[in-house]
Amino acid sequence: MTTTDTGGSGSLSSPYLDRIRTMRHVRNGKERIIEAILFVAAFCAVAVTVAIVAILLYEASTFFEHVSLVEFLTGTEWTPLFERARYGMLPLLVGTVVTSAIAFLVAGPLGFLIAMYLSEFAPPKLAEVLKPFLELLAGVPTIVYGYFALLFVTPLLQKLIPGLPGFNMLSAGLVMGLMIVPYVASIAEDAMRAVPMALREGSYAMGATRFQTAMWVVLPASFSGVMAAFVLGISRAVGETMIVAIAAGQQPNFTFDPREPAATITAYIVQVAMGDLPHGSIGYQSIFAVGLVLVVITLFFNLIGQMLRRRIREVY
Amino acid sequence: MNQPKTLDDNAAMVTETLKAETRKFNFFYGDNQALKNVDLPVAERRVTALIGPSGCGKSTLLRSFNRMHDLYPGNRYEGEIRLYPDDVNLVSPEVDPIEIRMRISMVFQKPNPFPKTIFENVAYGLMVRGEKRRSVLEEKVEEALRGAALWEEVKDRLDDLAFNLSGGQQQRLCIARALASDPEIILFDEPTSALDPIATASIEELIAEIKEKVTILIVTHNMQQAARISDYTAFMYLGELVEFGRTDELFVRPRKKQTEDYITGRFG
Numbered sequence: 090m091t092t093t094d095t096g097g098s099g100s101l102s103s104p105y106l107d108r109i110r111t112m113r114h115v116r117n118g119k120e121r122i123i124e125a126i127l128f129v130a131a132f133c134a135v136a137v138t139v140a141i142v143a144i145l146l147y148e149a150s151t152f153f154e155h156v157s158l159v160e161f162l163t164g165t166e167w168t169p170l171f172e173r174a175r176y177g178m179l180p181l182l183v184g185t186v187v188t189s190a191i192a193f194l195v196a197g198p199l200g201f202l203i204a205m206y207l208s209e210f211a212p213p214k215l216a217e218v219l220k221p222f223l224e225l226l227a228g229v230p231t232i233v234y235g236y237f238a239l240l241f242v243t244p245l246l247q248k249l250i251p252g253l254p255g256f257n258m259l260s261a262g263l264v265m266g267l268m269i270v271p272y273v274a275s276i277a278e279d280a281m282r283a284v285p286m287a288l289r290e291g292s293y294a295m296g297a298t299r300f301q302t303a304m305w306v307v308l309p310a311s312f313s314g315v316m317a318a319f320v321l322g323i324s325r326a327v328g329e330t331m332i333v334a335i336a337a338g339q340q341p342n343f344t345f346d347p348r349e350p351a352a353t354i355t356a357y358i359v360q361v362a363m364g365d366l367p368h369g370s371i372g373y374q375s376i377f378a379v380g381l382v383l384v385v386i387t388l389f390f391n392l393i394g395q396m397l398r399r400r401i402r403e404v405y
Numbered sequence: 406m407n408q409p410k411t412l413d414d415n416a417a418m419v420t421e422t423l424k425a426e427t428r429k430f431n432f433f434y435g436d437n438q439a440l441k442n443v444d445l446p447v448a449e450r451r452v453t454a455l456i457g458p459s460g461c462g463k464s465t466l467l468r469s470f471n472r473m474h475d476l477y478p479g480n481r482y483e484g485e486i487r488l489y490p491d492d493v494n495l496v497s498p499e500v501d502p503i504e505i506r507m508r509i510s511m512v513f514q515k516p517n518p519f520p521k522t523i524f525e526n527v528a529y530g531l532m533v534r535g536e537k538r539r540s541v542l543e544e545k546v547e548e549a550l551r552g553a554a555l556w557e558e559v560k561d562r563l564d565d566l567a568f569n570l571s572g573g574q575q576q577r578l579c580i581a582r583a584l585a586s587d588p589e590i591i592l593f594d595e596p597t598s599a600l601d602p603i604a605t606a607s608i609e610e611l612i613a614e615i616k617e618k619v620t621i622l623i624v625t626h627n628m629q630q631a632a633r634i635s636d637y638t639a640f641m642y643l644g645e646l647v648e649f650g651r652t653d654e655l656f657v658r659p660r661k662k663q664t665e666d667y668i669t670g671r672f673g
Binding site for chain 2 (some may be wrong): 290293295297306307310312
């Protein structure tokens with residue numbers, strides 16, 4: 090059998106060639122089915138995201154028919170349950186910002202130090218033992234963290250800060266920080282590990298110590314990845330629900346004082362969704378409006394985080 | 406042909422002052438012996454080339470000189486690498502590897518500039534030593550960049566990131582980085598294998614200039630390169646130093662069959 094003009098070199102013996110040719114359409118058919126399945130799977134994820142945003146936009150639009158956008162974004166009173174309901178979301182936003190900031194003050198430095206230790210200092214065998222513990226911390230259900238904050242951390246803090254209310258943002262924020270430590274640490278560690286060994290060796294070869302190498306070479310080389318870990322950690326804190334709903338109290342309170350109780354956006358959504366307000370009322374619609382704000386905030390942080398993350402690979 | 410290799414055998418080939426010398430040097434990766442009884446003299450302010458097929462241990466030997474193997478667990482040195490004139494055994498556990506690395510710097514196979522500016526890259530070794538005086542740093546950086554024939558190309562953009570330089574420039578930057586801290590020996594680990602012929606030629610020229618001041622030990626896969634730039638050559642095979650001699654003699658009249666086979670391209 091002669092070879093075709095499609096570039097075959099003729100080295101393939103004819104029995105194989107015949108089989109390959111008859112199999113061709115079967116093979117193509119299989120490939121197409123597999124491709125279709127993969128496409129549907131990918132499409133589902135995108136479709137769900139789009140649907141969520143669409144529903145939020147739709148429901149929020151009915152809310153904004155009754156409440157002005159200006160009042161919503163600048164008002165300092167959030168009282169949907171009152172006779173004269175007010176829909177200024179700043180108290181919720183501030184509650185979210187304060188708890189997330191506290192969480193970040195815990196998770197940022199701690200996550201960074203853990204990542205640095207595991208990637209640069211810990212003997213490989215010790216790191217192998219330590220990492221599962223860290224992952225265990227990430228696997229604890231948030232409801233457990235919530236009660237840990239309320240029943241353990243708050244009483245502890247009350248001993249240090251006299252007059253601290255049973256519900257407060259400080260305790261919720263601290264525990265939330267603890268929760269996202271593994272998350273920040275593992276992304277930051279991945280970034281540090283991605284730094285080529287050749288760079289570290291270059292530094293050691295100049296007589297640098299481990300610490301100098303870590304701070305002057307590994308850190309700048311993994312900077313965007315470490316930043317990505319921070320940003321994704323913040324995004325996680327902003328979206329966290331159970332801990333703040335349980336430990337920070339659920340009163341929308343316009344205050345920056347972490348000792349005060351306050352509601353976050355997520356805590357408010359839980360409260361309403363659990364049935365304090367009748368379906369279809371403006372108050373009920375309000376959860377879609379604040380939900381939209383939440384999505385925008387987390388989307389913003391995630392986009393920045395992903396952008397920074399992508400840059401890790403561009404450097405080398 | 407099969408004369409026994411004694412300690413003085415190779416050292417006797419060098420009539421000049423020695424800068425360093427390995428004596429009955431063995432190296433182990435875990436249980437795996439990578440170097441066997443290596444006696445290598447390194448003449449002061451000369452270029453000594455290590456050649457041999459892949460896996461023969463030449464890079465392992467090179468990296469023993471600045472204790473790079475200390476960075477990874479399970480590695481073990483046996484025997485001596487004497488560093489002159491103070492005559493210390495630099496692989497002895499009592500000797501601080503950091504001090505050794507400050508005296509013996511290294512240029513790697515692939516250019517590995519740090520994610521820092523050109524200036525900071527060159528000043529790195531000095532900063533590691535705790536030098537903070539700007540005037541000293543500036544002076545040393547200029548001197549090193551001139552020494553690496555890079556000053557004219559980068560003097561107006563010392564604050565640019567080093568990544569923006571071309572491959573050949575990055576390698577010269579790494580040489581400048583190695584030069585800046587006035588090392589006694591510079592180790593080159595196949596420094597041109599990632600570079601094009603023009604950049605390679607400029608690095609080779611540079612090595613010829615640097616050896617006026619610094620002792621050089623270079624690993625190369627390229628035999629022409631070894632013949633061009635080195636004064637002494639050591640041929641290694643399977644972890645042993647098979648033959649050592651003056652480059653002009655070793656390449657013209659190799660004493661051992663293995664050496665001859667390798668340099669004439671019959672294996673390797």
